[in-house]
Amino acid sequence: MNYFCCPIKTTKTNNEKLQFLIRMGTFYNNAVCDIYMGKGAGAKLMQDIRNAKKNVKIVSPYLSPFLIKELIFLHSRGINIKLITSDEIEDFYGYEKNIHKLIIQNKHVDQKAKETRDNLESLSGTLLFAMIGLAVVLFPLMYLLKDLKYGLGFIIVVLIFFARDSVVKKIRNTKVYHYTYKQLFPFKVFVSPNNNGNSFNKTFIHSKIYVIDDEIAYLGSLNFTGSGVKENHETRIRTTDINAVQKIIEEVKDLFFNSNLAERDIQFWGSQLYDEPGN
Structure with a gap:
């Protein structure tokens, strides 16, 4: 199945997009933080994520299925999740599809x-x-x-x-049945410039950002993948600096709600991921 051809959402004019790209970015100085470099950079991250009491926000262009299961479990505990990723998700074409678990099919009878x-x-x-x-x-x-x-x-x-x-x-x-799709929890799947050659915006969301309970924030190189969390030599910065965390939250919020980057349409994508028996 070739998902690269599915519809994408865009709403703003080219000028508005350009203005966003000009201002896109955050700078904060003198943050108090811990720095880690090496293998197993995600151990402390996963501990904080699993201990979340209110919410978890994640920006990672690549995902692993077993870590998606971690988010689903947190959601089942009542933890609010927000996820930003790309359509170049790890193992996307493998047996166990990541986004498939996060898209719920609703069946309607005509x-x-x-x-x-x-x-x-x-x-x-x-x-x-x-x-x-x-x-x-x-x-x-x-x-x-x-x-x-x-x-x-x-x-x-x-x-x-x-x-x-x-x-x-x-x-x-x-056709007796028709189908609609909804997200298990709020997430964005932004289109990689590699898969959208005619897009005005060439920005690829390559950041790795993790915010837990609006109190702890991680930045660094590790993706939300098994190799990133466990195996690779990665860099990781952890901060509980109130002002720094707030800046990071604002950046994630702006990226989630105001970036207007091209994103995959959930209704079309759901129809590609699920069977839709007609009657």
Whole structure:
């Protein structure tokens, strides 16, 4: 499945986009922080995330399925989650799809179409009964009375067969169900410039930002992936500096709500990820 062709959302004019890109960015000086460099840079991060009491905000262009499960578990505990990622998600084309777990399919019944289909199915059953019944009557008549003129009755059987076949096709083409999609918790999937060559905005969200309970913030190189959290040599800065954390929260909020970067449309994307039986 090629998801690179799915619709993207854009609303602002090119001039408004340019103004955002000019001001896009945050600078804060003299923050008090801890610095870590090396393997296992995500150990403390994961500990803080798992101990979250109110909310978790994550910006990471790449995700691993088992870490998505961590967020789903936090959500089930009532923790508010906000996630920003890209459409170059790790393992996206693998067996276990990340975003699939975060998109909920809602199935809706078209009652009028259902009534039409039920009537067609009833008609199909009546025609089948008539076709079989007439054939059962004609065969003994031809055999017992030795009169081939009763064979002309099979013309009616054939006509009933074609009429029923037409009804069956209408049944198959009558779509009783339609589908909509919603997010398990708020997230954005921004389009990579590599997948949207005609986009005015060439910005790739490459930042890795983690905010826990609006009190702890992490910055660095580690993605929200197994390799980033455990295996790779990564850099990680952790701060509880009130002013620094607030600046980081504002940046994440602006990126989530006001960036106007091209993003994947959840309705189209959901239709690609899920089966949608018509009736």
